[in-house]
Amino acid sequence: MPVDYPREFQGFAITDPKDWDHPKLTSYEPKKFGPHDVDIEVECCGICATELFCLKNQWSSEPLACLSSAYGPKSQVVGHEVVGRVVAVGDDVTLCRKGERVGLGAQCSSCMACPRCHAHNEQYCAKSVATYCSRYEDGYVSQGGYASHVRAHEQFCFPIPAEIESQYVAPLMCGGLTVYSPIKRGIEGLENPHVGVIGIGGLGHMAIMIAKAMGAHVTAFSRSSKKRADAEKMGADAFVATGEQPNWSKDLFDGFDLLVNCASSTTQLDLDAFLSVLKVNKNFISVGLPEMDDKFVLSPLTFMGNGPCVGVSKLGSRQEAIELLQLAATRGFRPWVETIKISEAGVHEGLTRLDAGDVRYRFTLVGFHDFFGTGSS
Missing domain, CATH: 3.40.50.720 (NAD(P)-binding Rossmann-like Domain)
Known part of the structure; x- marks a missing residue:
């Protein structure tokens, strides 16, 4: 079924950590759209080892945040090395424009008002929200990039130089930064x-x-x-x-x-x-x-x-993300990437091979527009 955007997003999600390697296609309501929010129509997304820890719930003795949420989907979509096109911007957005190709890493929001945010250390903000499996103040649990779309604060959506192909940008958004x-x-x-x-x-x-x-x-x-x-x-x-x-x-x-x-x-x-x-x-x-x-x-x-x-060290700032992308564009280095087409079978392959150490040295999930019927915006 085509994605009923903007009412819904679609993505590959789990509802129980025992099914960590078998995310299933699901539809879910995105978080409330704010004045500084940006919607990204996903083109590709890297697979990061942190997703294994999250899906297996190995960083917490508590249930997955999505399972104990009073608001939002009861399933968890991961993925935080996102590349795609901006398809909607909030009324107060100045850092992105519709149609622009941007990258999103492991952080999707912060308070933007504390001394850390003002000093280009927003990744250390006490009110930071991770791109997936993290709670917003209203209780909504963030959903990641193995999906048709992602919604994030404009501060964390980085413009991408034209010289770098999207499949190589994806690993730079988390691992590279x-x-x-x-x-x-x-x-x-x-x-x-x-x-x-x-x-x-x-x-x-x-x-x-x-x-x-x-x-x-x-x-x-x-x-x-x-x-x-x-x-x-x-x-x-x-x-x-x-x-x-x-x-x-x-x-x-x-x-x-x-x-x-x-x-x-x-x-x-x-x-x-x-x-x-x-x-x-x-x-x-x-x-x-x-x-x-x-x-x-x-x-x-x-x-x-x-x-x-x-x-x-934790992640990096917006300023550092933009510097990194420019460095890759001007100096010509590229992560070593193997691409896998997005699907339930493709996500399973990427996660299980990464878990087994069978990767040299990053995976990028591709083919999102073909799978979700997007890409015409």
């Missing part, structure tokens, strides 16, 4: 910065390309040498297989201005060794979101040698 923000903040203003990227997966492969495009000397870290050739193709200047080189940290003493941890777990990392290779007062930043029980394991004495800082 998530690594760009700490890299920019960690090396801006430095001459010949040295950046280490830990974990060569969905996040890490983009971190290598982005850091290289920003002028850094990039070292890729992985447990084995299996991904050495891939890392070099992505632009890594050096490669360290930590499981095969027992003394690697001694050889790299005082070598890095920034370490970006893109590995799926911090518990498995030798953090004492990694912190020891940082220059004085430099940062180790973790960007992946691991399972609830994952911990930082390190000795307090480690900090005495070089005064390193350990932190986490």
